[in-house]
Amino acid sequence: MASDGARKQFWKRGSSKVPGSIQHVYGAQHPPFDPLVHGTLLTATPKVPTTPVKATRASTFQEFESSTSDAWDAGEDDDELLAMAAESLNTAVVMETAHRVLRNHSQRQGRPRPPGAPEPSAEPSVDPSAAPGGDLRLVKSISESHASCPEGSASDAAPLQRSQSLPHAATVALGGAPEPSALSTSALSEREASRLDKFKHLLAGPNTDLEELRKLSWSGIPKPVRAITWKLLSGYLPANVDRRPATLQRKQKEYFAFIDHYYDSRNDEVHQDTYRQIHIDIPRMSPEALILQPKVTEIFERILFIWAIRHPASGYVQGINDLVTPFFVVFICEYIDDEDADSADISRVPEDVLRNVEADTYWCMSRLLDGIQDNYTFAQPGIQMKVKLLEELVSRIDEQVHRHLGQHEVRYLQFTFRWMNNLLTRELPLRCTVRLWDTYQSEPEGFANFHLYVCAAFLVRWRKEILEERDFQAQGS
Known part of the structure; x- marks a missing residue:
């Protein structure tokens, strides 16, 4: 049939270039096998198909399967094994396994580790109150635990998981690091001296x-x-x-x-x-x-x-x-x-x-x-043009602020005219103006073009206050 031919061509094209390894996905009600409890279920013997297949229909797929031996680790009788596991892994077995993990974990936490002993392997812990009705379930991975959490508790658990993944040194630094104001002044002066040397060398x-x-x-x-x-x-x-x-x-x-x-x-x-x-x-x-x-x-x-x-x-x-x-x-x-x-x-x-x-x-x-x-x-056309450009810029980068100003009949020319006319010298302390002009002078069109982006940054920086304001006329009076 035409469909069989197309399918055969498909398997031939991808027969030798399919990477990766496919693993079984277990649901919350069907946890994975525990080798300690069900060691007899997992054997190293190769799987033999229980139902013979026709070579004329499946030969291409068998070639593909043999060339990708790492892609499937189980045979066609997986359904039978899963059925056996579903019958054997009842609630009592799961509870017993969970309690054993908890006991081992608490013993390792309370018992000091002898010098030179290897680091204990991390084992999943189970909180009896985590599941509704006291139902204990094994957590296969962190991602699965997030998926099984309610929406309200997922955000609360996220910082904990994030902190557990940080290096130990970083955790210590969070508790004992000095405040930024306590940084060494000598280190700061060294940075300033290094920067000054770069300028002097260049000049x-x-x-x-x-x-x-x-x-x-x-x-x-x-x-x-x-x-x-x-x-x-x-x-x-x-x-x-x-x-x-x-x-x-x-x-x-x-x-x-x-x-x-x-x-x-x-x-x-x-x-x-x-x-x-x-x-x-x-x-x-x-x-x-x-x-x-x-x-x-x-x-x-x-x-x-x-x-x-x-x-x-x-x-x-x-x-x-x-x-x-x-x-x-x-x-x-x-x-x-x-x-x-x-x-x-x-x-x-x-x-x-x-x-x-x-x-x-x-x-x-x-x-x-x-x-x-x-x-x-x-008529100061340069200022008129720059105010218009600023209005267009803000409408692109923060439409909410732009719309809020329009809804309250605030015209950009009303509050940005002085920004353009005085280049923010009336809005900033002198030392801040000097520092800002360092950057303006390093830009080819700093006072003409870059200045617009600084003005837009002002509006974005104080967007919260702008959006909360309802009476701009009183503010301007």
Whole structure:
């Protein structure tokens, strides 16, 4: 018949390439044989088929069976053996076996093991209260025990099984490991020193590998080399070491030439509105202890006014002033020992050092703004576009938060405009802003594109609070 021919071809194709070993599957009511109780049932003699088969119909299958001797360990009389086992393995036998296992287990747990003795083999234990009605059943494996547990108890048993599979050393560590705050400070300082050495080694070469510097800076820049690293990553300084001193001198001279040429015009009618707005915004900045120092206020006024005059397409826009602070703090930290630069006394810094810091701050801020200037042109189209992109991003990564905001008529522009306008400088402490900018500067379009993902991460991080909120208008007031 056609079906027999197709079946024959099937067995021929797979006759020599069927791997694995097929084992019997026992149900909960039919446990496996116990060799101690039913040793006579299992023999090593080869199985002989009780019913002869026709060679013409089964020859192909017999060839397949002989070529895969590891696939079947039992013959065609398995049903008879299973029937015998079902009759012999009654409840009394099962109970007796279970109690014997429990006794052996308790004796081994209570009796100390002599030195040099081998590890006892693990035996399954049975809890009489585990089964309904006190019915004791042998557990063949952990997976079977999970399968036989009720849904309510499965989750409770899971941690126990997981902890039993852990190494013994890990279990001890869970109970006696020191708190994270108790970690050795020397080990921490060693890691910091090792990281600093990597930066110094990279920066000491005749030509700094900027790509490698970006990779190293992505996870943070050590304070001693942060200033020089920022100048390199922003494109203010060249990668060649020999060219850096001349570049610094030229750029600093160029900046103060702008001061001499433009700054006196701040009181002219055409520029006085710009200067007045800058003069009003600077005292509102933070940290106040630093910004309100007269020398710092003058530096910020000059930087912002010169930038506005030289970029008439946007001019000065509120929010640009907050982008000066991180650069100024990082660059001034090269010359002061104060651990907290937020309140450092700038009056102790020499005048020539302040001039260098002012010029470096101006040029690095200008490099940053060159990449996001459309944020500050008329109608601020860059911010409008970024807010729209952020909305699309959140709708993809967390649709529930996105839908919740829409249901409560919260527009992304209402709360993310300042995130884009100030680059989160008003939302984060200064030290966090500096650390975040380490990563921004290591990204090719960090302030323009990567910033969107940081904003989205904020929303996802506080999604629980957002989803619980029902009155966003009260929060904003």
